[in-house]
Amino acid sequence: MLGKAQTCAIIGLDGALVEVEVDIGHGLPAFTIVGLPDSAVNEAKERVRVAIKNCGCVFPMKRITVNLAPADLRKEGPAYDLPIAVAILIASEQLAADTSDCLFLGELSLDGAVRHTHGILPMVAVAKSAGISTVFVPATDAMEAALVDEVRVFPVEHLAQLVAHLRGDRLIEPFVLTPEALLAQEAPVYAADMADVRGQEHVKRAIEVAASGAHNILMSGPPGSGKTLIARATPSILPPMAPNESLEVTQIYSVSGLLNAASDGPLVRQRPFRAPHHTTSHAGLVGGGRWPRPGEISLAHRGVLFLDELPEFGQNVLEVLRQPLEDKFVTISRAQGSVTFPANFMLVAAMNPCPCGYYSDPARECVCSPAAIARYQKRLSGPLLDRIDIHVEVPRVDYEKLAGRGETEKSSDVRARVIAARARQAERFAGTQLVSNADMGPADIRKYCELEPQAQNLLKAASQQLQLSARAYHRTLKLARTIADLAGADAISAAHVAEAIQYRPRLQT
Ligand SMILES: Nc1ncnc2c1ncn2[C@@H]1O[C@H](COP(=O)(O)OP(=O)(O)O)[C@@H](O)[C@H]1O
Numbered sequence: 385m386l387g388k389a390q391t392c393a394i395i396g397l398d399g400a401l402v403e404v405e406v407d408i409g410h411g412l413p414a415f416t417i418v419g420l421p422d423s424a425v426n427e428a429k430e431r432v433r434v435a436i437k438n439c440g441c442v443f444p445m446k447r448i449t450v451n452l453a454p455a456d457l458r459k460e461g462p463a464y465d466l467p468i469a470v471a472i473l474i475a476s477e478q479l480a481a482d483t484s485d486c487l488f489l490g491e492l493s494l495d496g497a498v499r500h501t502h503g504i505l506p507m508v509a510v511a512k513s514a515g516i517s518t519v520f521v522p523a524t525d526a527m528e529a530a531l532v533d534e535v536r537v538f539p540v541e542h543l544a545q546l547v548a549h550l551r552g553d554r555l556i557e558p559f560v561l562t563p564e565a566l567l568a569q570e571a572p573v574y575a576a577d578m579a580d581v582r583g584q585e586h587v588k589r590a591i592e593v594a595a596s597g598a599h600n601i602l603m604s605g606p607p608g609s610g611k612t613l614i615a616r617a618t619p620s621i622l623p624p625m626a627p628n629e630s631l632e633v634t635q636i637y638s639v640s641g642l643l644n645a646a647s648d649g650p651l652v653r654q655r656p657f658r659a660p661h662h663t664t665s666h667a668g669l670v671g672g673g674r675w676p677r678p679g680e681i682s683l684a685h686r687g688v689l690f691l692d693e694l695p696e697f698g699q700n701v702l703e704v705l706r707q708p709l710e711d712k713f714v715t716i717s718r719a720q721g722s723v724t725f726p727a728n729f730m731l732v733a734a735m736n737p738c739p740c741g742y743y744s745d746p747a748r749e750c751v752c753s754p755a756a757i758a759r760y761q762k763r764l765s766g767p768l769l770d771r772i773d774i775h776v777e778v779p780r781v782d783y784e785k786l787a788g789r790g791e792t793e794k795s796s797d798v799r800a801r802v803i804a805a806r807a808r809q810a811e812r813f814a815g816t817q818l819v820s821n822a823d824m825g826p827a828d829i830r831k832y833c834e835l836e837p838q839a840q841n842l843l844k845a846a847s848q849q850l851q852l853s854a855r856a857y858h859r860t861l862k863l864a865r866t867i868a869d870l871a872g873a874d875a876i877s878a879a880h881v882a883e884a885i886q887y888r889p890r891l892q893t
């Protein structure tokens with residue numbers, strides 16, 4: 385007899401339905417899986433065999449053929465264990481349930497327990513769009529599955545429990561996500577608060593502007609001036625995520641298997657902050673692998689990608705950032721086809737001005753040769769720097785400021801202004817795909833960045849004097865838009881443009 389069960393594969397960030405067919409024939413005992421399985425899928429044989437025995441059923445000692453359809457889609461990972469087990473039990477007539485309206489997901493352990501599986505959210509979403517009404521998922525992942533509405537979610541702890549349910553002996557309670565569980569979230573703990581940073585008022589202003597419009601920022605200054613500290617305080621001034629942003633980020637973390645680490649509830653609700661080390665590989669940063677997985681730039685989607693000691697990152701690693709910085713997504717091509725991951729992040733980068741760190745420092749002499757300095761700064765290419773809207777110098781803080789007892793502004797106050805500026809953007813971009821000012825394309829800039837006449841003159845003069853590229857010109861306009869939003873202004877004035885221009889890098893001589 386033929387047994388069937390439906391399950392799902394993940395390609396990039398999306399799911400694709402897979403049908404498991406099992407035939408049990410006469411002949412010498414054998415167990416074969418066909419349909420482009422990878423080695424983890426092939427190992428399902430051993431797990432399924434033992435798990436079936438350990439849940440009180442009989443593993444048929446016959447010729448078992450498992451087909452995973454469609455046959456041209458490569459199957460990876462251990463999530464096929466549960467559907468294969470169910471299909472074998474149906475084919476061997478130990479189960480007589482109609483499973484045509486069900487989806488099964490989950491890895492089995494040898495004792496029959498069902499284990500956590502990556503990518504539950506996109507897979508259940510596919511089930512819903514295919515009109516499947518019932519999904520069986522690992523109990524630990526039930527909350528994630530329940531984010532998809534109109535689908536009945538059955539949390540399965542053990543294969544024996546599923547068998548009892550399908551036989552109608554002992555039914556599993558469907559999992560329902562209560563609104564409280566969805567909203568439950570501990571108050572976020574931030575690594576640092578802006579109030580911890582003494583002095584550096586202009587840097588704090590720059591990072592506030594950057595956070596308000598999701599602009600990229602590069603801080604440059606001597607060691608110990610507070611660059612890393614300020615970057616680590618950035619999450620504390622970012623606005624909360626809108627529900628649709630939250631869902632996008634949750635999907636990325638689900639596929640990466642990082643969901644539990646990133647949130648207490650089913651949804652990721654804090655904007656991501658990713659700080660990969662400069663030894664990170666190309667694939668680790670932009671994504672890749674045989675089965676393409678999201679890299680750091682996608683894990684930072686809708687949040688912050690912090691690259692500390694920017695010139696230390698390999699040059700070819702930095703150059704691959706150029707395309708996603710512009711397009712806000714990354715496409716990875718493999719022999720099996722290409723996948724696209726979203727990568728709309730705000731880049732926060734920090735660097736020393738030279739190898740010893742004290743170039744242009746008024747107090748300490750730089751010991752680097754001019755050639756060494758030039759070589760160091762050349763590691764960052766013009767096209768990369770051109771994509772960074774805000775360049776700001778972080779000088780050393782003097783003793784008076786460091787030791788001073790004066791009040792400094794707390795992150796919560798800064799955050800309130802950022803939220804207000806983002807609210808103006810949300811209103812402006814209602815009904816479009818755009819979220820923040822940084823997302824605007826040339827057509828949007830023409831539409832939304834209206835300059836007062838004086839501002840126009842100033843920008844014209846500055847473009848000529850600073851030899852702004854077309855990209856830099858557009859980026860300056862977007863930045864000026866954000867500065868005007870922070871000030872609550874509808875039209876962009878000369879003062880807003882002046883501040884935006886001042887953030888452009890100075891021409892190297
Ligand atoms: N502006 C500042 N206000 C308060 N503490 C500071 C400041 N700058 C540096 N520090 C102290 O020095 C330490 C090192 O700063 P860090 O941000 O790592 O420097 P950088 O990254 O610029 O080399 C911080 O952990 C903090 O204790």
Ligand SMILES: [Mg+2]
Nearest residue numbers: 611612692734
């Ligand atoms: Mg540092």
